[in-house]
Amino acid sequence: MILDLFRLDGRVALVTGANRGLGQAAAIALAEAGADVASLSRQEPRETEAVIRGLGRRFLALQCDLLAASVEELQGIVERVVRELGRLDILVNNAGIIRRAPALEYREEDWDAVLQVNLKALFFLSQAAARVMVGQGGGKIINIASALSFQGGILVPAYTAAKHGVAGLTHALANEWAKHGINVNAIAPGYMETDNTAPLRADPARFRAILDRIPAGRWGRPEDLRGVVVCLASRASDYMHGAIVAVDGGWLSR
Ligand SMILES: NC(=O)c1ccc[n+]([C@@H]2O[C@H](COP(=O)([O-])OP(=O)(O)OC[C@H]3O[C@@H](n4cnc5c(N)ncnc54)[C@H](OP(=O)(O)O)[C@@H]3O)[C@@H](O)[C@H]2O)c1
Numbered sequence: 572m573i574l575d576l577f578r579l580d581g582r583v584a585l586v587t588g589a590n591r592g593l594g595q596a597a598a599i600a601l602a603e604a605g606a607d608v609a610s611l612s613r614q615e616p617r618e619t620e621a622v623i624r625g626l627g628r629r630f631l632a633l634q635c636d637l638l639a640a641s642v643e644e645l646q647g648i649v650e651r652v653v654r655e656l657g658r659l660d661i662l663v664n665n666a667g668i669i670r671r672a673p674a675l676e677y678r679e680e681d682w683d684a685v686l687q688v689n690l691k692a693l694f695f696l697s698q699a700a701a702r703v704m705v706g707q708g709g710g711k712i713i714n715i716a717s718a719l720s721f722q723g724g725i726l727v728p729a730y731t732a733a734k735h736g737v738a739g740l741t742h743a744l745a746n747e748w749a750k751h752g753i754n755v756n757a758i759a760p761g762y763m764e765t766d767n768t769a770p771l772r773a774d775p776a777r778f779r780a781i782l783d784r785i786p787a788g789r790w791g792r793p794e795d796l797r798g799v800v801v802c803l804a805s806r807a808s809d810y811m812h813g814a815i816v817a818v819d820g821g822w823l824s825r
Contacts, residue, residue: 576807580605583656584804585649585700587637587692588666590616592765593715596793597663597800602628604801606661609652611635631655637666637692638684645692649699658707661804662700664693664737665715669767671726682729689733694740697755701748709752713803714741716757716815718822738815745813756803756811761819763791787820 584601588594589610598608599622607629610616613636623630633648640648652659667689670681697712704710719731720738737757745755762768762781771777772790782790799816802808817823 577801577805578605579661579801579805582606582660582804583609583652583658584661584663585609585611585652585659585696586663586665587611587696589619589663590614591618592767593760593763593793593796594663594665595619596796597665597713599623599626600797600800601661601663601804602626602630604805606804607631607656609633609656611637611648612666629656637688640692642695645695646699649696649703653703659700659703659710660707661711661713662697663713663715663800663804664696666692667715667733667767669727669730671770673726674728677728685729686733686736689730690736690740693737697740697744701744701751701753704753705748705751710754711804711808712744712748712753712755713800714755714757716741716759718759718761718817718819720757720759720815721823741815742813749812754803754808754812756808756813757815758796758799758803759815759817759819759823760796761785761791761817761822763793763795765793784825785820785822786825789820791818791820 584606586594586598589598590612598619602608602623608623609631611633616632620630670685714737716737717734720734724731741757799818
């Protein structure tokens with residue numbers, strides 16, 4: 572039956588930034604669909620762990636700072652998931668940071684940090700995961716891109732460059748790894764209510780200007796991502812390679 576295509580029983584997912592925001596919603600959705608979940612973050616994912624264990628799924632918390640992690644450490648993260656949970660079927664590259672400043676004043680350390688977390692770590696985690704998935708005969712990689720994978724944004728040059736890079740990498744890796752049964756796709760969220768956008772929501776004029784431009788008439792919420800995440804993690808998306816699915820209330824269609 573069609574709904575069975577979306578079931579993830581017996582699968583193992585690694586979600587970066589699963590402790591809060593969009594990553595937390597993604598991790599819980601995958602667990603609700605049947606997957607066991609490993610979480611990577613700096614802070615302890617206590618709330619996510621409680622919910623996922625409450626669903627009867629296994630949960631592994633991995634502490635890692637993607638700003639400082641070497642490629643070998645990222646490989647070690649993937650090896651630990653396989654050692655402790657038995658396999659790795661799904662990688663959600665969600666962890667990300669944003670640093671806002673005018674391009675004329677943008678500092679090198681902010682540029683390097685944003686590119687490191689949002690793009691370099693995403694690539695090398697994908698590489699480590701894909702090596703396991705090739706051996707298993709397939710897998711699912713879901714990158715969290717952004718509306719700023721397509722637009723310029725305001726005061727976020729490094730973020731925009733990184734998210735354009737995420738879109739490009741999604742295509743490049745999909746191209747290379749489709750033959751191994753690995754589906755590499757991305758989700759481009761619009762403006763969502765998380766810590767990432769707290770400064771925008773705290774500025775009444777900016778909040779209103781953004782809201783007025785969203786056809787759906789509201790900001791997005793983390794749970795708005797759940798259906799697409801499960802679809803891209805499941806057999807339902809087996810013929811999707813290199814797609815970037817906007818979940819943005821229509822923002823990019825405007
Ligand atoms: N919110 C939006 O409107 C929006 C729109 C488009 C795209 N996105 C993207 O969606 C993703 C999730 O964003 P969000 O809105 O959920 O943001 P958020 O609430 O700020 O959460 C960011 C997540 O990334 C993790 N993270 C950040 N730096 C890290 C590091 N150095 N090492 C390990 N983990 C790190 C955080 O873990 P710790 O708590 O441990 O730091 C946290 O779980 C990001 O890639 C973001 O760019 C968000």
